[in-house]
Amino acid sequence: SAVISQKPSRDICQRGTSLTIQCQVDSQVTMMFWYRQQPGQSLTLIATANQGSEATYESGFVIDKFPISRPNLTFSTLTVSNMSPEDSSIYLCSVETGGYTFGSGTRLTVV
């Protein structure tokens, strides 16, 4: 299965700022997925990112708040924009390459 490098692993950010999370995969993948895990809760899919097209967002998530880039088949970024304390969560990327792999996550705290 694929190996995912996700960074930063954690960050503490001021409200109103933005943070970009990077996800690097060691093999080419068609689709990459971004999830959010709010404190004490399960994972919720934010969006699906295909290379060469706009990301597809799930209900409740919008591009202005969570812009995603997918410049090639091994890399994607998720930006959390204009952050508020409610954005404090773990953000994970995921890919499927014969097995289902998740990144180790980015633990974001907004103060």
Added chain:
Amino acid sequence: GDSVTQMEGPVTLSEEAFLTINCTYTATGYPSLFWYVQYPGEGLQLLLKATKADDKGSNKGFEATYRKETTSFHLEKGSVQVSDSAVYFCALSLTDSWGKFQFGAGTQVVVTP
């Protein structure tokens, strides 16, 4: 819509006890079913999976059988260790939505010596 329901935690057990975590699902198609584990401070790891009815997934002493008739995928381990303390997530993925998961709420398991 598709959903996964799993038993609430925390589940507290003594070492060597038997563990069961119930998971049921609703899905419009034919899902694959998964158990993921999240150890403290770490990311999500695939524990086991089953892709069709009556399949049994197993790994590290954990087992789960895909029961279509009861729409269930209960996780079991015969003798838990302190190192099994973690949060366990049941999840499904539909065959036409590979890589997109619907997760249960997670069940925290605490194993005491």
